[in-house]
Amino acid sequence: MKATVLYLIVMVCILATGCAQETTMIDTMHDEGKAVMALDYRDFDLAASKMVQSMLGSGALKKQEGGRYVVATGRIINDTTQRIDTDQLMVKIETEILNSGQAVMTSAIGSGSDELLLETRELRDSEEFDPDTVAKRQTLIAPELTISGKIFQRNIRYDRNKQQVEYYFQLKLSDVKSGLRFWQDETLIGKRGSSRSVSW
Amino acid sequence: MKKLEFVLIALIVFSSGCQKQNDSRIHVREGVASDTLGSNIVTRPVVHAFSALIGEGIEVTQAVTRRNDAGFLELYVNGHNKSFGTKRFRYRVEWLDEDGLMIETKTSVWLPFSATGKSPFTIKAVAPRPQAVNFRMDTRKWE
Numbered sequence: 001m002k003a004t005v006l007y008l009i010v011m012v013c014i015l016a017t018g019c020a021q022e023t024t025m026i027d028t029m030h031d032e033g034k035a036v037m038a039l040d041y042r043d044f045d046l047a048a049s050k051m052v053q054s055m056l057g058s059g060a061l062k063k064q065e066g067g068r069y070v071v072a073t074g075r076i077i078n079d080t081t082q083r084i085d086t087d088q089l090m091v092k093i094e095t096e097i098l099n100s101g102q103a104v105m106t107s108a109i110g111s112g113s114d115e116l117l118l119e120t121r122e123l124r125d126s127e128e129f130d131p132d133t134v135a136k137r138q139t140l141i142a143p144e145l146t147i148s149g150k151i152f153q154r155n156i157r158y159d160r161n162k163q164q165v166e167y168y169f170q171l172k173l174s175d176v177k178s179g180l181r182f183w184q185d186e187t188l189i190g191k192r193g194s195s196r197s198v199s200w
Numbered sequence: 201m202k203k204l205e206f207v208l209i210a211l212i213v214f215s216s217g218c219q220k221q222n223d224s225r226i227h228v229r230e231g232v233a234s235d236t237l238g239s240n241i242v243t244r245p246v247v248h249a250f251s252a253l254i255g256e257g258i259e260v261t262q263a264v265t266r267r268n269d270a271g272f273l274e275l276y277v278n279g280h281n282k283s284f285g286t287k288r289f290r291y292r293v294e295w296l297d298e299d300g301l302m303i304e305t306k307t308s309v310w311l312p313f314s315a316t317g318k319s320p321f322t323i324k325a326v327a328p329r330p331q332a333v334n335f336r337m338d339t340r341k342w343e
Contacts, residue, residue, distance in 0.1 A: 032343055046309065046311060049306065052306065056270060056326055057268060057326035096307065096328045
């Protein structure tokens, strides 16, 4: 009796292990995985690549008088039904702007700001810190250009069984002093699939 | 009866041959332009089947690079989709510096592209670094 029970337990364990889904790493260089209705990393890669090429190709970041622009990242609105960290898009774009050699990003202000910049300035009166190593007043550089934008989504009923989800990535680059817009672009990513699959 | 079929096909073939070619910059699609062998209701199945049989696809005719005003290398890949159907594929451009070494960028990702059947197409890419002097491009099927 005991042997039979033991045998059954062992068999159940073996079968359960066989049914378990194996975890695999995604080959992000040659991902042949199926498209999903929600936004995944491939969509952000695509949007960022197109936006960067459009922005740099337009010449909007080339300073006429020479030198490099100081760019701040403004608000990127997520108007989709998904919880998106907009940094997934902006970090790629900021990295390419920096690496292009035509502009520098500021961490002093905007959505990419670093709290420690202001916190370290509060150390001026502290006796614990060498005053020569604390940042002086009026040393931060104000941004000349800002990037802001929006990601929004439209869900459209395609037919009885299918839905169409359209994702719009919109970015604009504006001059702080004049308020003039130097560049803007939009990338559309459209997906069509079962109306039963959810896009959030 | 067979004679009549032969005459009909011969007429279509000859009439297609006599067709005036459009300006190459203007693409007049099937159903808008006059019939050709590939668009005629009688000959179309045979021509399409033959095209599929020999596996007609994309042909790259020219790759042009130029440096834009901002100092970045621009690539224009001109080609022609020789098949009758729309060809959907992905491409990736990698940029090379003057030593022939690859420049790692966030823009070197697989991008989708779709070329209309029997039509020319152009793919444009911009190098995100001024150091880029050359490129290499890869394509793969759009799953």
